[in-house]
Amino acid sequence: MxxxxxxxxxxxxxxxxxxxxxxxxxxxxxxxxxxxxxxxxxxxxxxxxxxxxxxxxxxxxxxxxxxxxxxxxxxxxxxxxxxxxxxxxxxxxxxxxxxxxxxxxxxxxxxxxxxxxxxxxxxxxxxxxxxxxxxxxxxxxxxxxxxxxxxxxxxxxxxxxxxxxxxxxxxxxxxxxxxxxxxxxxxxxxxxxxxxxxxxxxxxxxxxxxxxxxxxxxxxxxxxxxxxxxxxxxxxxxxxxxxxxxxxxxxxxxxxxxDLGSFESVYDYLVATGHSVDKNGNMVIGTDNYTAFVGLKNTIFVYTETANLILHKDSSQDVKNIYNQLERENSNLLN
Known part of the structure; x- marks a missing residue:
C-alpha cells in the first residue's frame, strides 16, 4: 500500500x-x-x-x-x-x-x-x-x-x-x-x-x-x-x-x-475450518481422548489438564460467571 x-x-x-x-x-x-x-x-x-x-x-x-x-x-x-x-x-x-x-x-x-x-x-x-x-x-x-x-x-x-x-x-x-x-x-x-x-x-x-x-x-x-x-x-x-x-x-x-470472545464463536469458527462435531452438533476441544455425548445436543466439552468445562453452546456468554466466581475465591485455576 x-x-x-x-x-x-x-x-x-x-x-x-x-x-x-x-x-x-x-x-x-x-x-x-x-x-x-x-x-x-x-x-x-x-x-x-x-x-x-x-x-x-x-x-x-x-x-x-x-x-x-x-x-x-x-x-x-x-x-x-x-x-x-x-x-x-x-x-x-x-x-x-x-x-x-x-x-x-x-x-x-x-x-x-x-x-x-x-x-x-x-x-x-x-x-x-x-x-x-x-x-x-x-x-x-x-x-x-x-x-x-x-x-x-x-x-x-x-x-x-x-x-x-x-x-x-x-x-x-x-x-x-x-x-x-x-x-x-x-x-x-x-x-x-x-x-x-x-x-x-x-x-x-x-x-x-x-x-x-x-x-x-x-x-x-x-x-x-x-x-x-x-x-x-x-x-x-x-x-x-x-x-x-x-x-x-x-x-x-x-x-x-x-472477536472469538465466547465458545459459541470459537465453535462456529472451528466448524468452518473442519473441526469435527458429532451428528448432534457436540464438540470436544483440547483432547483427542474418545468422548461420547449421550442425550446432548450442541454441547461443548473443553478439556485442560487442571479443569474441564461442559457447556451448551447457547450459554457461552455465562462462562464469565464461573471466571468471576473463581476470581472471588482467589483460585489458582485462573493462572
Whole structure:
C-alpha cells in the first residue's frame, strides 16, 4: 500500500478472555493459544497488517509481554514494545501508542484476539479508513452483521456518520437492530492520526490525557511506572472519546470478523475450518481422548489438564460467571 503518511499498526494485547476459561488463563490468554492451524490469534494479527504498516507497536502488560516477545522473535519482526505495569483500560493503552508516535503518524489500532477473513475486503476497508484518517477523522470499523448477535456492541449509523454507539443488546433489541438495517457490529478497531486522537482525548478526558502523558514521559524502555500508572483513570476508549467526539466516521465493512470472545464463536469458527462435531452438533476441544455425548445436543466439552468445562453452546456468554466466581475465591485455576 502506498501512502505518504507513516502507518503504525498498534496491537492491544491486554485482555484475559474470561469467557474462554479454562482454555484462556492469566498466564496464557486466548490471544496466545495455538488453536488456529498451529498459530495464535496474536501471530495472525501481526501477519495480517504486515504489508499495510511501516511499523508495529504492541501495547501489552507485565504479565504477557514475554508471550508477545516470543511470537515476534519467532517471526523475526521488529516492533516497539509498550509494557503496562497495571491494566488501565483502552483509553490509556491507545494514548501511550499515540504519545510514542509522531503527530502525523496514522495509527491502525486492533485487538490481538480477533479472527478476520476475506482479506481483499479487509484491505479495502483499511484503505478507506486511512484516507479518512488523513483528513482528520477518527475512524471506527463497523462490521455488516450476519445475525442478531448479543455478544457485540453496535454502531448506529447514517452513511459513514455515527448516530450512536450501543451496548451489547438483549435478543429482542439485537433483532430490532438487524431489522432496522443501519446498525453495524462494533469491531473495536480504529484508525486516526496520533495528534487528532490526543487532541480529542485531552478535550473530553483531560485526566486520562495528563496522567497518561506523565506516565509515558517516565517510561523506561517502553515499560511504564506502576505508581504513575495507578493514577490514570481506567476507562475505555469508547466512553472517553468515541461516544463524545464530533470527528468520528465509520467504515462499514464486509470482511468476515469475529472477536472469538465466547465458545459459541470459537465453535462456529472451528466448524468452518473442519473441526469435527458429532451428528448432534457436540464438540470436544483440547483432547483427542474418545468422548461420547449421550442425550446432548450442541454441547461443548473443553478439556485442560487442571479443569474441564461442559457447556451448551447457547450459554457461552455465562462462562464469565464461573471466571468471576473463581476470581472471588482467589483460585489458582485462573493462572
Amino acid at each position: 502506498k501512502n505518504k503518511h507513516s502507518i503504525t499498526h498498534v496491537i492491544l494485547t491486554g485482555g484475559v478472555g474470561s469467557r474462554l476459561w479454562p482454555l484462556s488463563r492469566k498466564s496464557q490468554p486466548k490471544q496466545y493459544l495455538d488453536l488456529f492451524d498451529g498459530k495464535s490469534l496474536f501471530e495472525m494479527t501481526v501477519e495480517r497488517n504486515r504489508n499495510i504498516a511501516n511499523q508495529i507497536m504492541v501495547v501489552g502488560n507485565i504479565d504477557n509481554c514475554h508471550l508477545s516477545r516470543k511470537v515476534m522473535e519467532k517471526s523475526n519482526t521488529s516492533y516497539l514494545d509498550i509494557v503496562e505495569s497495571t491494566p488501565r483500560n483502552t483509553a490509556a493503552a491507545i494514548a501511550f501508542a499515540a504519545f510514542a508516535s509522531q503527530p502525523d503518524d496514522i495509527l491502525i489500532v486492533t485487538p490481538s484476539d480477533h479472527i478476520i477473513d476475506e482479506m481483499e475486503n479487509y484491505e479495502v476497508a483499511i484503505n478507506e479508513a486511512v484516507e479518512k484518517a488523513t483528513r482528520g477523522f477518527i475512524v471506527t470499523f463497523g462490521i455488516v452483521p450476519t445475525k442478531p448477535e448479543i455478544g457485540y456492541g453496535y454502531i448506529e449509523r447514517k452513511g459513514d456518520d455515527v448516530i450512536s454507539f450501543r451496548e451489547k443488546p438483549n435478543q429482542v433489541t439485537a433483532k430490532d437492530f438487524i431489522d432496522k438495517g443501519n446498525f453495524l457490529w462494533n469491531s473495536g478497531m480504529f484508525c486516526f492520526k496520533a495528534s487528532v486522537f490526543l487532541e480529542e482525548l485531552k478535550s473530553f478526558q483531560p485526566d486520562v490525557y495528563e496522567k497518561s502523558k506523565i506516565a509515558w514521559n517516565s517510561n523506561i524502555n517502553g515499560t511504564l511506572d506502576l505508581q504513575l500508572s495507578l493514577e490514570i483513570p481506567s476507562i475505555s476508549v469508547d466512553y472517553a472519546v468515541m461516544e463524545r467526539s464530533k470527528k468520528i466516521k465509520v467504515v462499514p465493512s464486509t470482511f468476515i470478523w469475529s
